[in-house]
Amino acid sequence: MAGARFTRLSLTPLELRGKVREMPVHSDGSDGRGRQPTPEEQLDALRRAIVDDWLAHASGQADELALMRASLSWRVTAPLRVARHVQLRVRELGARRALRAAAARLRRR
Amino acid sequence: MSSRSASRVTAPDLARLGAALEGRSRQLAHALGLAERWPDGSGGLGTGIQQIAAETRRRWLDRDPEAARATWLLAVGLSGTLPTESTTTALREHLLGAEPGAELVGALRATFSDASRPGALTRRLDLVTDSLVVDVTFSARHERNTGIQRVVRRLCQAWEESGVDVVLVALDADAGAFRRLTMSERDRVLQWDNRTNPVDDAVDDDAVVVPWGSAVVLSDVPDAASTAVWASLGRDSGNTLTVIGYDAIPTLSTDDQSIEQAARFVDYLDVIHAAHRVAAISGSAAEEFAGIAEMMSARGGRVPELFAVPLAVDPVRSSPVSVQKRVPGRLLCVGSHEPRKNQHAVIRAAIEAHRQVRELELVLVGGGSSEALVDLAEVVAHARRAGLRVSVLRDTGDEALHELYRTSAAVVFASKHEGYGLPVVEALAEGTPVITSAHGSMAELAAGGGCLLVDPRDEEAIARAMVSILTDDALARRLREEASLRTRRSWRDYADEIRAVALDMELQPGDAFIAPRYAPYPRAGASTRTVLLDATDLTVDEVESVEGFREARVRWDVGRRRYEGVGDRAWSTLALIVPRAVLQPERAEALQRLVEREGLALHVVGEGCRPLTVAEPELRASVGELCRHLALVARAATLTPIDDTAALEYRGWIRALAGTGLSGPRLLETSEWGTAVAGLAATGGSIEGL
Numbered sequence: 050m051a052g053a054r055f056t057r058l059s060l061t062p063l064e065l066r067g068k069v070r071e072m073p074v075h076s077d078g079s080d081g082r083g084r085q086p087t088p089e090e091q092l093d094a095l096r097r098a099i100v101d102d103w104l105a106h107a108s109g110q111a112d113e114l115a116l117m118r119a120s121l122s123w124r125v126t127a128p129l130r131v132a133r134h135v136q137l138r139v140r141e142l143g144a145r146r147a148l149r150a151a152a153a154r155l156r157r158r
Numbered sequence: 159m160s161s162r163s164a165s166r167v168t169a170p171d172l173a174r175l176g177a178a179l180e181g182r183s184r185q186l187a188h189a190l191g192l193a194e195r196w197p198d199g200s201g202g203l204g205t206g207i208q209q210i211a212a213e214t215r216r217r218w219l220d221r222d223p224e225a226a227r228a229t230w231l232l233a234v235g236l237s238g239t240l241p242t243e244s245t246t247t248a249l250r251e252h253l254l255g256a257e258p259g260a261e262l263v264g265a266l267r268a269t270f271s272d273a274s275r276p277g278a279l280t281r282r283l284d285l286v287t288d289s290l291v292v293d294v295t296f297s298a299r300h301e302r303n304t305g306i307q308r309v310v311r312r313l314c315q316a317w318e319e320s321g322v323d324v325v326l327v328a329l330d331a332d333a334g335a336f337r338r339l340t341m342s343e344r345d346r347v348l349q350w351d352n353r354t355n356p357v358d359d360a361v362d363d364d365a366v367v368v369p370w371g372s373a374v375v376l377s378d379v380p381d382a383a384s385t386a387v388w389a390s391l392g393r394d395s396g397n398t399l400t401v402i403g404y405d406a407i408p409t410l411s412t413d414d415q416s417i418e419q420a421a422r423f424v425d426y427l428d429v430i431h432a433a434h435r436v437a438a439i440s441g442s443a444a445e446e447f448a449g450i451a452e453m454m455s456a457r458g459g460r461v462p463e464l465f466a467v468p469l470a471v472d473p474v475r476s477s478p479v480s481v482q483k484r485v486p487g488r489l490l491c492v493g494s495h496e497p498r499k500n501q502h503a504v505i506r507a508a509i510e511a512h513r514q515v516r517e518l519e520l521v522l523v524g525g526g527s528s529e530a531l532v533d534l535a536e537v538v539a540h541a542r543r544a545g546l547r548v549s550v551l552r553d554t555g556d557e558a559l560h561e562l563y564r565t566s567a568a569v570v571f572a573s574k575h576e577g578y579g580l581p582v583v584e585a586l587a588e589g590t591p592v593i594t595s596a597h598g599s600m601a602e603l604a605a606g607g608g609c610l611l612v613d614p615r616d617e618e619a620i621a622r623a624m625v626s627i628l629t630d631d632a633l634a635r636r637l638r639e640e641a642s643l644r645t646r647r648s649w650r651d652y653a654d655e656i657r658a659v660a661l662d663m664e665l666q667p668g669d670a671f672i673a674p675r676y677a678p679y680p681r682a683g684a685s686t687r688t689v690l691l692d693a694t695d696l697t698v699d700e701v702e703s704v705e706g707f708r709e710a711r712v713r714w715d716v717g718r719r720r721y722e723g724v725g726d727r728a729w730s731t732l733a734l735i736v737p738r739a740v741l742q743p744e745r746a747e748a749l750q751r752l753v754e755r756e757g758l759a760l761h762v763v764g765e766g767c768r769p770l771t772v773a774e775p776e777l778r779a780s781v782g783e784l785c786r787h788l789a790l791v792a793r794a795a796t797l798t799p800i801d802d803t804a805a806l807e808y809r810g811w812i813r814a815l816a817g818t819g820l821s822g823p824r825l826l827e828t829s830e831w832g833t834a835v836a837g838l839a840a841t842g843g844s845i846e847g848l
Contacts, residue, residue, distance in 0.1 A: 092205070093202045093204060093205045095204070096202070096203075096204025096205050096207075096208055096262055097202070097203055097204040097205075098204075099204060099262065099263065099266065100176070100179070100203055100204045100207065100262075100266070101172055101176065103266045103270065103273075104167075104172060104175045104176060104179065104279065105167040105172060106270070106274075107270055107273040107274045107278075107279060108167050108171065108172075108175055108279055109167055110274040111273075111274050111275060111276045111277070111278065111279065112167075112276075114274070114275075114276055115276040118276075148529065149527075149529065
């Protein structure tokens with residue numbers, strides 16, 4: 050899922066150069082006069098934009114995950130997930146062996 | 159969801175995340191010797207990371223041996239998380255597949271998932287170089303103090319007391335990052351008996367501790383969630399990973415373990431394979447791990463160096479009790495209640511011995527699952543009906559346990575398989591003789607004196623030993639004297655040796671036992687008549703019923719020729735041909751019962767142990783079944799591997815069996831299927847019913 054979302058980050062050098070050409074002219078802020086950034090500066094800015102985009106998405110995903118885990122619905126349904134897990138294990142192994150496996154897991158510690 | 163969530167990130171947040179990433183990236187540039195490419199004070203975060211990523215790619219292309227560790231560190235630096243092998247593999251592939259100049263994009267893509275974990279992106283790197291880093295995750299975070307936790311705590315306390323500089327770390331709850339311990343966690347590890355900070359304090363997870371050029375010790379058995387991180391740390395990080403190896407019981411004693419436990423244990427074996435050194439807690443455990451390492455050598459790659467560093471024993475808490483203060487006839491049996499510990503056999507043996515020694519009293523100490531306790535209660539009730547005095551004590555504290563050691567006439571510890579056998583050394587340290595098993599780590603411990611050895615599967619032998627030790631005063635006196643003369647290893651000794659192994663210091667002769675190379679286990683395999691049996695065609699019911707089994711159709715294809723027939727009542731040898739490596743566990747168990755009941759010699763042709771040696775998810779489901787199958791093969795007379803890989807795996811597995819008390823089958827020459835069948839027919843005599 051994550052990989053698919055970032056397919057658009059797979060830019061070839063050609064595409065990178067194209068992006069650079071499309072970028073608007075910035076002010077360097079040093080003397081108040083606008084000037085055309087050098088290709089290196091443009092490339093640097095583009096790379097920074099890529100990093101910022103990556104940071105924003107990764108951070109957003111982490112926040113979503115944290116929010117979901119902290120949500121009331123996630124917490125109140127925790128026993129249901131445990132029950133579902135047990136149900137699947139019992140179906141897979143039978144009640145006796147599922148119980149044994151759970152006990153063995155605890156005992157192993 | 160992604161675009162919505164990304165848009166929620168504010169500019170100040172982004173600036174903070176960017177600053178954290180720049181901090182990590184500059185640290186890794188320094189660590190990788192690339193600081194001059196990205197001088198301090200210069201901007202260009204994206205360009206800086208691009209430089210590092212490009213340099214890492216170049217190292218791969220130049221086959222630089224440092225490429226793997228550079229990739230591992232790049233993954234940590236970008237994501238703030240310890241990577242698994244899947245991340246480092248993806249990162250390498252993205253770097254190598256990227257167009258020159260666009261390595262940054264590949265690096266970001268490969269580490270996106272790890273970076274998306276809560277809290278990861280704001281972490282800073284706490285690089286720990288040229289140090290001894292010790293993971294104590296479970297002992298730091300949990301209140302339990304049974305076998306492994308006691309070892310971990312005593313080890314760290316010994317280092318602390320002797321002023322050894324050790325960095326203690328714990329993995330966070332997501333197994334994504336090492337962190338330093340909180341005060342209460344340090345207390346839990348270093349001052350267990352005298353804690354001053356019992357209340358949990360806040361965890362500082364702002365930094366990820368990154369061992370770099372260090373020696374890392376994995377002192378516990380990691381949980382399933384963290385094994386992939388450990389495997390990557392061992393293989394990719396450039397740190398030296400030493401694992402304290404407790405035992406490989408889940409894969410070797412599957413008669414008494416759940417097969418699910420065996421399946422989970424494969425992840426741990428992958429960590430063993432990734433480690434540089436394994437410091438096993440006994441010579442027997444070292445043999446097990448040496449065998450497993452040999453099995454795993456079939457999959458290629460480096461195998462760990464094996465050392466046996468036997469555990470220590472706590473100092474005696476008070477002066478030894480005089481003989482008069484011992485309770486005559488009291489036998490003590492310590493250990494959690496589970497089939498492997500063999501308490502049922504001990505109780506039945508005590509019933510037998512009680513017929514000759516009326517004052518015999520059995521005290522069982524230990525907990526267990528509710529299921530095990532129910533089973534135990536039945537056997538105890540039977541013993542009480544037979545007139546034997548039996549007590550079952552749970553939650554016994556250390557003081558009370560040592561009091562029991564001191565006041566018992568002897569300790570009975572007849573486990574079928576142990577990594578060490580702590581009750582043996584604890585009892586001997588109190589001057590109390592021990593009846594213990596004549597194989598594996600227990601026999602190794604007994605070699606120092608003070609013990610009677612028995613076959614734990616022979617209840618009569620256990621009963622005879624009980625009678626001897628309770629009635630033969632001269633014997634009991636001699637054993638007590640031997641116990642008092644034993645040399646005792648201190649935890650300082652143990653800690654010094656673990657440190658020497660971890661730091662690859664020169665070991666003094668006798669400091670640590672280095673496991674010997676494999677030697678074949680000879681086994682007599684005489685047989686006169688053979689039935690070749692394709693076991694996969696049998697139902698469990700046919701195997702369960704001897705009559706049904708003997709009349710079952712058997713068939714085998716050799717080349718293009720198919721043989722069919724029925725079983726023969728006259729056979730004395732069973733040749734079990736297993737076309738697949740894995741049998742249904744129920745069928746394997748039924749066959750095992752049949753072989754034992756009928757006293758058959760079993761010959762197996764096998765395809766090896768791949769599900770055990772290759773930690774691949776698609777093979778995971780087969781691990782438990784394979785282990786159950788191997789429990790059957792362990793009783794075979796001969797084993798013919800079908801190719802060299804299978805031979806290597808079986809050779810290691812047979813070596814690892816040492817701790818179980820089974821010598822394992824005699825390994826025959828590698829052979830093709832058809833030749834193997836013909837060879838078995840020749841060695842086994844006539845082929846009945848085919």
